[in-house]
Amino acid sequence: MRKRLPTSSVIDANCYQSSHRAHDYAEIVRRWKAVAKAAKLRIEVIAEQGGYRVYGLKSRAMGGGAPLYVSAGCHGDEPAAVAGLLEWAEENVEQMAHRPLMLFPCLNPWGLVNNTRHNHEGLDLNRQFHDESHPLITAWRKFIEDFRFPVALTLHEDYDANGIYLYELNPCAGHSYGEPLLQQCEQFIPREWRVSIEGRKAKCAIVRRTRGVPKLDGMPEAVMLFAEQGGATLTFETPSEFGLFDRVRAHKAFVAGLFEMTR
Template sequence: MKLLPNHRAHDAQHLIQRWRVLARAAGCRIKTLCRAGDMPVIVLESAAAQAGEPAVYLSTGVHGDEAGSAWGLLIWAEKHIEDLKRGSFLIAPCLNPVGLRLNTRIDQRGFDINRRFHDSADALSGPWQQWVTGRAMRFGLCLHEDYDAQGIYLYELNHSPQTVGHDVIARCSRIIAPDPRRNIDGQRANKGVIRRRTLPTHLPGMPEAIELHVRGCPVTLTFESPSEFDFDTRVRVQVKFVESALALLV
């Protein structure tokens, strides 16, 4: 049974509407960070997060050509409404809705927003910073896809010397095998895990996961599924990633 018809993979309006329905069912508050063209950039806060409990941060839709990750987070949430009711979650379900609609990495301004999260003057990053500032976070999960990927992999930033990424990848490998490359995007990879010991200095701007880490989030995992694989399989592995990370980190 297909999770979603392929022709709806870039229907950002439908995606956002399903998040609105889910938010009502789970008792989450929806806020609009800003507008992207004619579309809202929404975020959700569970009741526990609103009350100030340390939250799990979940985000996707930063790059519009990575539809499997955007739908994967929604499908996970629709499967786990009771968890959203009980737990503390901050969710950014589609930070680049125009990019999703147009199937492009960039946003409606022509920017890769994953190099702008440091910029408090940016139309998106500024409101995003205001939203996360002062929030206690347990860990953050950023869902992405990669055109060049040969399997799944993740980036890990972790204040602890222990690495959780290998256990997460092992659970997800039942759906898609790990990327076998030993060097991915200039970073040393070990069976699908890139453990960053130092923050990169060569990037033109700050990615979301790194900005979260700098702001005190103790663990951030950025998950990448191969965007050229079957769409349903990619959605399922993204769901499995969130389930696996929550099981291992909560």
């Protein structure tokens, strides 16, 4: 019997899987510095954490309208979020140069290098955003303090997930970012099928809330932005048991879709 040849996407995925440097923080920083130079973004060290520099970037168009906020790498064992944002940025330098934009490419580099959710202190950073005494949170607050973000995106992954899903905190009850954005990503990974995610009701893979602040032990980044700034905050999750290639493509598609929607 003739052996079936793998499809090109399988070859692409295998090449990606065997050559990626998704936990190589020095390489990631080098590439972000190249993006910053090409797109004329300001790149600043906002803090040093566990022996690694944490960076924030601002576009020079910050004064020209409502800025978009995007962050990744708050949890170190979620590398597709970091890689997806970086790869999208590398392919969209021109757009980045002309949009008001604030980026945090990797909030927990120690965790990324060590492939662990927590930071070098054993803390889940995404439950620390209420803690104004924590040096990273203090630095983060200072970096964003002069700006209001009508839309903020935090990129994550979930090892419990069976597909992509979204937390959407959106004060505008009549409008949803989630449905069209998930539609763009499900060409790479199907949606989560569970109707309850982390104890919250999901409809078509979207956990949505228009008012009030979710009660959690410790404050996540997205919830803090929603509580303090009142804009829409989106937390996109890919299932971390799926292949890295497709997870990265899903993150890129989500970021691309959001940039398109908020043009």
